[in-house]
Amino acid sequence: MNAVGMITEFNPLHNGHVYAMQQARKLSGADALVIVMAGNFVQRGEPAILDKWARTELVLAAGADLVIELPLSAAVQSAREFAQGGVQQLASLGVSTLAFGTEMPQLDYAGIAVKQLAEERYGRGNFTDYTQTYASQLASFYAQLGLGKITAPNAMLGLAYAQAVASLSPDMRLLPLNRLGAAHDSSTGSVAFSSGSAIRQQVRNGETPSAVPRRTADLLQNRPNYSWEQLWPLLQYRLRTAGLDELRQIDQMSEGLEYRLRGAAAAGNFADFLKQVKSKRYTYARLRRLSLNVLLNLRNGEVLNARWRPVTHVLGFNARGRQLLHAVKKDARLPIVTRVSQDMIKEDGVLALTQRADSLIEMLGGGRQNYGRRPLMEDNEC
Structure with a gap:
């Protein structure tokens, strides 16, 4: 066929x-x-x-x-x-x-x-x-x-x-x-x-x-409809409680981004969080993907294995x-x-x-x- x-x-x-x-x-x-x-x-x-x-x-x-x-x-x-x-x-x-x-x-x-x-x-x-x-x-x-x-x-x-x-x-x-x-x-x-x-x-x-x-x-x-606003409190919790060494193991984490993400964890909502993390080097899509990986605790090795x-x-x-x-x-x-x-x-x-x-x-x-x-x-x- x-x-x-x-x-x-x-x-x-x-x-x-x-x-x-x-x-x-x-x-x-x-x-x-x-x-x-x-x-x-x-x-x-x-x-x-x-x-x-x-x-x-x-x-x-x-x-x-x-x-x-x-x-x-x-x-x-x-x-x-x-x-x-x-x-x-x-x-x-x-x-x-x-x-x-x-x-x-x-x-x-x-x-x-x-x-x-x-x-x-x-x-x-x-x-x-x-x-x-x-x-x-x-x-x-x-x-x-x-x-x-x-x-x-x-x-x-x-x-x-x-x-x-x-x-x-x-x-x-x-x-x-x-x-x-x-x-x-x-x-x-x-x-x-x-x-x-x-x-x-x-x-x-x-x-x-x-x-x-x-x-x-x-x-x-x-x-049901889904958006990042529903997940934002969960991401905040992850960023506030995960150690920096743990965050460094996240898939797509690089160049000290764990510090930027941790520093913006007090933002009032997900949109403000992204604005605080954003730089010329990283697109919003890249930062959203990284945020999702943090939330799901997706580590580089297990993503490659999958x-x-x-x-x-x-x-x-x-x-x-x-x-x-x-x-x-x-x-x-x-x-x-x-x-x-x-x-x-x-x-x-x-x-x-x-x-x-x-x-x-x-x-x-x-x-x-x-x-x-x-x-x-x-x-x-x-």
């Missing part, structure tokens, strides 16, 4: 996402649409506004055939690790095409990725200056290719996807889709298309978002998706999980970090997130 895949967050699912899914299926000519979706926490370092099961329900209703959870060890990372984790999941299932939205669909993503991979592997002048950040070296490389300064977030993520495909699954075809609507972090939008950021802000202002399917609007109103032991956790499917799973089951490169056992969520289990993070959502009223859960069917029957 020929499948097209997308790596997503759908935080929450809006009209632009539905359009992209339709275009991916149409332009690829694929038999099935596979969605790899971040779980309860997303790449910008915050909880998704709806839990992963509610969002899976929406994605299936919008036409996806199979929904897979992007492992936490990839979902709350930089674009490079995020892309690597998503492509690894799609490649394991034999997906032949990766579709993604971008502000720059005209770029030769595959060609750029091949050149970048050669530079990184053979050290031809780029990516060897360890006094610069990887992002700075990447920007210099793009400039040398005559691409100028690429700042559009989805285009940058598309280049990360392309590099992951070049290194993990060279036969996978790339399908850039012209992104419609407001910019990624825009606070405004049209009636038809809006950004996820604008929609989340509307919900938190008590407004009913207009640029979403009706089912999304219903779930946003009737299911990255080396990925599984394919199935969140939902329809009849076509079940047929695809059956067809690839014997040849899948990663273990396929359709029911989470107690052993999987133990401290040394393959879903230990996922369970640690999802326990927060359970505490906030989200219900059981992993143990015993079966994939959702399109008709919501297990």
Whole structure:
């Protein structure tokens, strides 16, 4: 079965996402649409506004055939690790095409990725200056290719996807889709298309978002919503009680950031905390991810270990998706999980970090997130 895949967050699912899914299926000519979706926490370092099961329900209703959870060890990372984790999941299932939205669909993503991979592997002048950040070296490389300064977030993520495909699954075809609507972090939008950021802000202002399917609007109103403000007191407690040596072991902690985080722990809310910690060197997304790692006590070694032991956790499917799973089951490169056992969520289990993070959502009223859960069917029957 020929499948097209997308790596997503759908935080929450809006009209632009539905359009992209339709275009991916149409332009690829694929038999099935596979969605790899971040779980309860997303790449910008915050909880998704709806839990992963509610969002899976929406994605299936919008036409996806199979929904897979992007492992936490990839979902709350930089674009490079995020892309690597998503492509690894799609490649394991034999997906032949990766579709993604971008502000720059005209770029030769595959060609750029091949050149970048050669530079990184053979050290031809780029990516060897360890006094610069990887992002700075990447920007210099793009400039040398005559691409100028690429700042559009989805285009940058598309280049990360392309590099992951070049290194993990060279036969996978790339399908850039012209992104419609407001910019990624825009606070405004049209009636038809809006950004996820604008929609989340509307919900938190008590407004009913207009640029979403009706089912999304219903779930946003009737299911628990999540944000950093609910987690802020817990982070404050961690920063006030954890020793500096303990904080230094946290994944992505570097260059004395433990002192900056500890010093800002008295802030009145999470937004003020970020402003106090912010510097030119660190983006807000990086600081939110680091804050989440502190809250979850995600240590560098265990994140790396989880990255080396990925599984394919199935969140939902329809009849076509079940047929695809059956067809690839014997040849899948990663273990396929359709029911989470107690052993999987133990401290040394393959879903230990996922369970640690999802326990927060359970505490906030989200219900059981992993143990015993079966994939959702399109008709919501297990």
